[in-house]
Amino acid sequence: MKISKHQLGIVFFILIGVVPFFGALLYAVLYSFGIVGILNEGFTFLFWKSVFHSGDFVKSLGYSMSIALVSVILSVGGALWLAINFTRNFQSRFFSFIIYLPLAIPGIVTAFFTFQLLSKGGLFSRIFHRLGWIESASGFPDLVNDTYAIGIVLAFITLVLPFFLLLFLSVYKNENIEQLSSLAKSLGANSTQVIRRIIVPILLKKTWIVIVLYFIFLLGSYEVPLILGQEHPQMLSVLIIREIKQYDLTKISEGYAIAVMYTIMVSLAALILFLPKKKISHET
Amino acid sequence: MDKSLNTLKYTYLLIFFAGFIIAGSSCSNESPDIQNQLLGKDWEYIAEESEGTTVNFMMWQGSPVINNYINNYLIPEVRKRFNIDLRISGGQGAEIVQLVMGEKQAGISNGEIDMVWINGETFFQLRKIKGLWGPFVDKLPNAQYIDFEDQYINTDFQQPVNYMECPWSIGQFAMVYDTSKIVSPPSNLRELASYVRKYPGTFTISNDFTGMTLLKSFLAELGGGTNSLNGPFNAEKYNDLSSQLWHYINSNKQYFWKKGTTFPKEQSKVSQLFANGELYIDYGFGEGGIEEKVKSGLYPKSTRVYPWDNGTIKNTNYLGILSNSPNKAGAMQVINFMISPEAQFEKSHADGMDANPVIDINRLPVEWQDSFNSASGRKYGPALRDLENYAFPEPAPEYMIRLYDDFRKKVIEN
Numbered sequence: 166m167k168i169s170k171h172q173l174g175i176v177f178f179i180l181i182g183v184v185p186f187f188g189a190l191l192y193a194v195l196y197s198f199g200i201v202g203i204l205n206e207g208f209t210f211l212f213w214k215s216v217f218h219s220g221d222f223v224k225s226l227g228y229s230m231s232i233a234l235v236s237v238i239l240s241v242g243g244a245l246w247l248a249i250n251f252t253r254n255f256q257s258r259f260f261s262f263i264i265y266l267p268l269a270i271p272g273i274v275t276a277f278f279t280f281q282l283l284s285k286g287g288l289f290s291r292i293f294h295r296l297g298w299i300e301s302a303s304g305f306p307d308l309v310n311d312t313y314a315i316g317i318v319l320a321f322i323t324l325v326l327p328f329f330l331l332l333f334l335s336v337y338k339n340e341n342i343e344q345l346s347s348l349a350k351s352l353g354a355n356s357t358q359v360i361r362r363i364i365v366p367i368l369l370k371k372t373w374i375v376i377v378l379y380f381i382f383l384l385g386s387y388e389v390p391l392i393l394g395q396e397h398p399q400m401l402s403v404l405i406i407r408e409i410k411q412y413d414l415t416k417i418s419e420g421y422a423i424a425v426m427y428t429i430m431v432s433l434a435a436l437i438l439f440l441p442k443k444k445i446s447h448e449t
Numbered sequence: 450m451d452k453s454l455n456t457l458k459y460t461y462l463l464i465f466f467a468g469f470i471i472a473g474s475s476c477s478n479e480s481p482d483i484q485n486q487l488l489g490k491d492w493e494y495i496a497e498e499s500e501g502t503t504v505n506f507m508m509w510q511g512s513p514v515i516n517n518y519i520n521n522y523l524i525p526e527v528r529k530r531f532n533i534d535l536r537i538s539g540g541q542g543a544e545i546v547q548l549v550m551g552e553k554q555a556g557i558s559n560g561e562i563d564m565v566w567i568n569g570e571t572f573f574q575l576r577k578i579k580g581l582w583g584p585f586v587d588k589l590p591n592a593q594y595i596d597f598e599d600q601y602i603n604t605d606f607q608q609p610v611n612y613m614e615c616p617w618s619i620g621q622f623a624m625v626y627d628t629s630k631i632v633s634p635p636s637n638l639r640e641l642a643s644y645v646r647k648y649p650g651t652f653t654i655s656n657d658f659t660g661m662t663l664l665k666s667f668l669a670e671l672g673g674g675t676n677s678l679n680g681p682f683n684a685e686k687y688n689d690l691s692s693q694l695w696h697y698i699n700s701n702k703q704y705f706w707k708k709g710t711t712f713p714k715e716q717s718k719v720s721q722l723f724a725n726g727e728l729y730i731d732y733g734f735g736e737g738g739i740e741e742k743v744k745s746g747l748y749p750k751s752t753r754v755y756p757w758d759n760g761t762i763k764n765t766n767y768l769g770i771l772s773n774s775p776n777k778a779g780a781m782q783v784i785n786f787m788i789s790p791e792a793q794f795e796k797s798h799a800d801g802m803d804a805n806p807v808i809d810i811n812r813l814p815v816e817w818q819d820s821f822n823s824a825s826g827r828k829y830g831p832a833l834r835d836l837e838n839y840a841f842p843e844p845a846p847e848y849m850i851r852l853y854d855d856f857r858k859k860v861i862e863n
Contacts, residue, residue, distance in 0.1 A: 202550075203553050286722070286727055301726075302725060302727050310713075395711035396656055396714060396861045397711070397862045409547075412542075412850055413850050414574055
């Protein structure tokens, strides 16, 4: 039997991507039902019941979704605004360096940076204090580990906005938006109409899948909310790790139950996102 | 096409199961019997076995002075004396327990780690999953210097130690304040309530081991005395006292840091907040643990330690050997050296690791007694004996488990 290069690729993909994923999922499912785990005593619904009963998952899901949604909307909005208004400027070397730079910085560094700048004992607080705008450290507004997750959202924007900006700039170029705009103008459209009817719809239509993927990515991010979040509610990954690593060893399975629910949810979202596209590509 | 797809399917299945078989086969590695027979051997045999081996030590690496002691004293010494290659990996509490649970789950009889640095909560968890090997401590020659009659040494979180873990250092939890910010710090719950009203936002409770230890002090005070939590876990007592405690915290927390809407995840955060002046009150193990922080300039020189009226927890931390350790003899040799007079003396230097010796000075040869007695003490922190009258032992581990859970449910999520 001959194996083609294509098939070999699939084998490697399955070996590296699919097997570990399903292996881990299977393990988590077994753990959540008490089938594996050295302190578990066999099959039980107990852990799932207690997860649903406590409401932690729903709360954390709602919290994570709000943060991810707000961050994505602000990043996309900001990137659109910059891309449309400063298209020319970003062709200069200096500006493109400025937007590429944040892409090279890992999330954990951004999180620490945000903390150092925005905490009550941070750089801004010290500057404000020196300038006499606040009397003591506690007079500085609550921007990290805060109730409204301002710190997390700011860190996410720092991480994600430059990426969207680059994406929009390249779509702008590739889709000949410049020419389309001048065509529309010559047909009598004013610049607001051009932006609302041509530029924004094209940019969003070409990139919406990436936007949704980034939403999912932010939904599951760990280190930023770990450093900048508060103790309750927590974002999903932080909650899951906390449950899995908790002091009461008999409750570890609850963490796995949450992890399973989250995985199923994200997998479904990914399926919905990619399935219809496949059909369209078959038709064409 | 269909055929090749089918063969592909089988290939995947095969690979899938092969993975399981490989994972499963690591269960049956060498017999651990030889290792377990060690308990019947004499020290000479153990010492000979340990010569030239590698010992993997998992410990908390969060303190520069402790790391310095380990890297620049312990590792070179055990290499010089016993030709043992001591390797450190970072991890504490839950990480150790998770590692052992994972290895047990996979049936690995030759684990990655030989010895661990633990305290009572981890001891309790490791005993629960049968992760510790022993009893080995009575085999160690230097154990003669340890006073096993001392209740703070022979009992860990109300559990008899029974030579399953070897004491390494002893210390007491203490309160810390900045004398330049407050004149008389609160030393009971009533005073704390009026303190936070006077200085709102300058006190908090960390949601970790250290914070829970503070809560145990509060719980004991509500119980009406230093030793009110002694003895086995009493659910009725806990429910009664803890509901008073949550009521107390919830009715005062609006004056805590961030108005009590959130609490720091861990003690290091509290230290940071104290260092940058947001908090005026701090607390910690090792008699408050301020010596190094003041000397390194993190804390102001005006920082002092003070006792809590009803007492704080005094406890010992220990060294254990894991049940699936591949080199138990080596671990015993290293642990024996770690409780030797020279290693304990080195560890006690106030401008070094600054950890109280766990060995009883009176049992040592005279020249070592002299060295210990003439050593210069701490400049900022108190000596362990200064707090002697304010000490009580760790209550049963269930108190800790319940406090963790309830502090989250009844305070943080409230």
